[in-house]
Amino acid sequence: MTFVLHHTDGIARTGTLSTAHGDVPTPAFMPVGTLGTVKSMMPEAVKATGASILLGNTYHLMLRPGAERVAKLGGLHRFMHWGGPILTDSGGFQVMSLGALCKLTEAGATFQSHLDGSTWELSPERCAEIQHLLGSDISMVLDECTPFPATHETAKASMERSMRWAARCKTVFPAREGYHLFGIVQGSIYADLREASVLALIDIGFSGYAIGGLAVGEGQETMFRVLDATVPLLPKDAPCYLMGVGKPNDILGAVARGVDMFDCVIPTRSGRFGRAYTRRGEINLRNARHQEDPRPLDDACACPTCTHYSRAYLHHLVRCSEMLGPMLLTWHNLHYYQDLMRGAREAIARSCYDNYIAACVEGWKK
Amino acid sequence: MTFVLHHTDGIARTGTLSTAHGDVPTPAFMPVGTLGTVKSMMPEAVKATGASILLGNTYHLMLRPGAERVAKLGGLHRFMHWGGPILTDSGGFQVMSLGALCKLTEAGATFQSHLDGSTWELSPERCAEIQHLLGSDISMVLDECTPFPATHETAKASMERSMRWAARCKTVFPAREGYHLFGIVQGSIYADLREASVLALIDIGFSGYAIGGLAVGEGQETMFRVLDATVPLLPKDAPCYLMGVGKPNDILGAVARGVDMFDCVIPTRSGRFGRAYTRRGEINLRNARHQEDPRPLDDACACPTCTHYSRAYLHHLVRCSEMLGPMLLTWHNLHYYQDLMRGAREAIARSCYDNYIAACVEGWKK
Numbered sequence: 001m002t003f004v005l006h007h008t009d010g011i012a013r014t015g016t017l018s019t020a021h022g023d024v025p026t027p028a029f030m031p032v033g034t035l036g037t038v039k040s041m042m043p044e045a046v047k048a049t050g051a052s053i054l055l056g057n058t059y060h061l062m063l064r065p066g067a068e069r070v071a072k073l074g075g076l077h078r079f080m081h082w083g084g085p086i087l088t089d090s091g092g093f094q095v096m097s098l099g100a101l102c103k104l105t106e107a108g109a110t111f112q113s114h115l116d117g118s119t120w121e122l123s124p125e126r127c128a129e130i131q132h133l134l135g136s137d138i139s140m141v142l143d144e145c146t147p148f149p150a151t152h153e154t155a156k157a158s159m160e161r162s163m164r165w166a167a168r169c170k171t172v173f174p175a176r177e178g179y180h181l182f183g184i185v186q187g188s189i190y191a192d193l194r195e196a197s198v199l200a201l202i203d204i205g206f207s208g209y210a211i212g213g214l215a216v217g218e219g220q221e222t223m224f225r226v227l228d229a230t231v232p233l234l235p236k237d238a239p240c241y242l243m244g245v246g247k248p249n250d251i252l253g254a255v256a257r258g259v260d261m262f263d264c265v266i267p268t269r270s271g272r273f274g275r276a277y278t279r280r281g282e283i284n285l286r287n288a289r290h291q292e293d294p295r296p297l298d299d300a301c302a303c304p305t306c307t308h309y310s311r312a313y314l315h316h317l318v319r320c321s322e323m324l325g326p327m328l329l330t331w332h333n334l335h336y337y338q339d340l341m342r343g344a345r346e347a348i349a350r351s352c353y354d355n356y357i358a359a360c361v362e363g364w365k366k
Numbered sequence: 367m368t369f370v371l372h373h374t375d376g377i378a379r380t381g382t383l384s385t386a387h388g389d390v391p392t393p394a395f396m397p398v399g400t401l402g403t404v405k406s407m408m409p410e411a412v413k414a415t416g417a418s419i420l421l422g423n424t425y426h427l428m429l430r431p432g433a434e435r436v437a438k439l440g441g442l443h444r445f446m447h448w449g450g451p452i453l454t455d456s457g458g459f460q461v462m463s464l465g466a467l468c469k470l471t472e473a474g475a476t477f478q479s480h481l482d483g484s485t486w487e488l489s490p491e492r493c494a495e496i497q498h499l500l501g502s503d504i505s506m507v508l509d510e511c512t513p514f515p516a517t518h519e520t521a522k523a524s525m526e527r528s529m530r531w532a533a534r535c536k537t538v539f540p541a542r543e544g545y546h547l548f549g550i551v552q553g554s555i556y557a558d559l560r561e562a563s564v565l566a567l568i569d570i571g572f573s574g575y576a577i578g579g580l581a582v583g584e585g586q587e588t589m590f591r592v593l594d595a596t597v598p599l600l601p602k603d604a605p606c607y608l609m610g611v612g613k614p615n616d617i618l619g620a621v622a623r624g625v626d627m628f629d630c631v632i633p634t635r636s637g638r639f640g641r642a643y644t645r646r647g648e649i650n651l652r653n654a655r656h657q658e659d660p661r662p663l664d665d666a667c668a669c670p671t672c673t674h675y676s677r678a679y680l681h682h683l684v685r686c687s688e689m690l691g692p693m694l695l696t697w698h699n700l701h702y703y704q705d706l707m708r709g710a711r712e713a714i715a716r717s718c719y720d721n722y723i724a725a726c727v728e729g730w731k732k
């Protein structure tokens with residue numbers, strides 16, 4: 001079984017997703033390892049935060065160092081020294097947002113590398129091949145990223161192309177024990193299109209279903225409304241992954257709506273910009289008020305940053321642009337996100353998930 | 367006893383330097399932790415390389431975060447979470463090289479911060495006070511950094527002022543068990559001035575003696591000649607520290623001349639610039655020839671970088687400017703430097719130090 005459900009509390013649920021490189025307790029947060037490294041973290045440190053699965057970016061890895069090269073060097077797990085599961089995105093989002101002169105046809109995308117302007121092609125078939133070469137435990141289908149906002153007509157045509165591409169990815173994806181292909185639901189903010197997309201994907205058949213095209217500027221309320229209209233339509237025995245989300249309160253709200261998996265650059269990127277997420281809300285370490293503060297970021301946190309270092313020291317590192325600043329803040333932020341997910345899993349298992357959300361929200365206000 | 371000698375092999379020797387925060391086996395290499403952090407390294411990682419003592423920079427720490435602030439936060443050891451010994455330099459070198467509009471009088475140095483142009487004063491007495499506030503296990507006297515090249519007349523006047531400053535530092539340095547003050551021998555490349563400086567310092571009396579004013583462009587041959595003329599004059603029962611040196615072969619040659627302690631930014635700075643030091647010489651990871659090389663940097667090295675990562679992966683990280691590149695290369699370089707010192711101590715103990723140098727030099731050619 002790919003996915004086993006353990007507990008439900010309302011629509012929220014816990015489960016275990018099995019992959020070739022190990023199990024993933026859900027709801028799960030996946031740290032982002034764009035270029036074969038979670039920025040500023042040793043993989044042992046990523047594991048120590050409690051992360052069970054990483055995300056890699058197909059677009060970035062296909063350009064540097066190249067999928068064939070990674071395969072030659074033994075695959076992405078070995079290349080980056082991460083023994084646990086890896087999910088790779090399809091690259092579609094970056095192709096369409098970072099690549100220059102991106103041209104989409106029914107065949108796929110043609111674009112120029114943001115690095116050197118060289119021309120590349122990414123078809124649904126090549127997308128599946130690249131992820132196979134990388135050795136991903138979970139591959140994502142190539143989808144067209146519908147711009148936001150989009151008219152119903154545009155969103156419909158875009159979603160329908162994504163569904164045809166999803167079928168092509170499925171056709172070429174080699175079946176191997178523990179290696180999964182996820183479909184991606186599109187349809188912008190339109191409930192009827194989301195429903196049609198879900199039905200099309202179920203018809204093709206995937207190990208898991210992602211919800212794409214959200215967290216693109218529509219706001220939390222709209223995002224939650226789309227989840228309310230979409231998640232209940234998905235097969236209960238497959239994991240549901242909300243792509244690119246998000247802030248702690250986005251994640252808690254999405255878990256309440258039945259989502260099992262998340263990825264986001266916020267904890268790593270914020271760490272590089274001197275920001276920390278804690279039980280008492282966000283902290284900007286650049287602020288001068290921390291310069292003589294002997295307290296840890298979060299006295300309830302067991303990460304090395306909170307165990308050994310003062311806010312004054314972190315402020316000093318950030319102000320001096322010392323690399324140890326991003327290292328310690330990223331470690332803390334990832335640990336905090338994993339703590340948040342651990343807490344969610346425990347609360348769902350004890351059927352008190354609503355209370356858990358309320359307690360987290362209350363804490364952030366302090 | 368501050369310093370106990372164990373073995374001698376010719377002039378080379380091994381010993382143990384005792385401090386308030388632990389023992390230092392010598393010959394020792396001290397990684398540089400300029401601003402209260404060894405750049406890109408967690409302190410646990412620094413310790414894992416085998417380092418027993420760190421160097422902190424008085425100039426940088428007095429400007430940011432400030433000596434009084436560090437003291438208020440419990441001292442430098444606690445601030446940066448390093449439980450072992452710390453040696454701080456006097457700040458003189460940076461005041462005179464980084465500080466703008468630096469003016470020297472008999473009283474001390476007046477200069478402008480390289481950060482914000484604010485005006486600061488550093489007298490011999492304030493220098494000792496700052497290092498006391500930081501909580502350094504080993505404080506260095508304030509010295510005037512004689513420019514290179516310098517005439518005999520200039521070098522003599524400069525050295526004599528440094529000797530008067532050394533006496534003033536000694537006068538105000540509070541005697542505490544395990545906390546040491548080292549004098550600094552000056553005199554440029556002139557043997558008679560070096561001798562006069564040694565005699566002046568012995569007359570004042572210090573726990574250890576440093577040799578300053580070298581590695582400033584005079585070349586290895588001249589440096590070794592000055593060491594040959596200076597080290598034998600120093601008390602045998604005190605440690606001898608060659609400041610700011612150096613490359614592996616500089617260090618091995620200086621150990622052969624009786625030097626016990628070293629510090630240098632080379633292993634850390636090189637790591638940030640994509641360069642590795644190994645038993646087979648230097649490696650520039652930027653070079654495209656590494657892009658598909660599955661071998662570790664150094665197959666005889668037990669550091670995490672060599673244990674888990676290929677040259678191809680390190681090349682990828684360096685080319686992508688990923689922080690993990692400097693992290694892994696710095697770790698390896700510091701580990702290599704500590705291995706070099708371990709090897710030197712063992713060879714001296716077995717009375718085969720000349721063979722050890724020859725074997726190292728032979729390896730670097732490969």
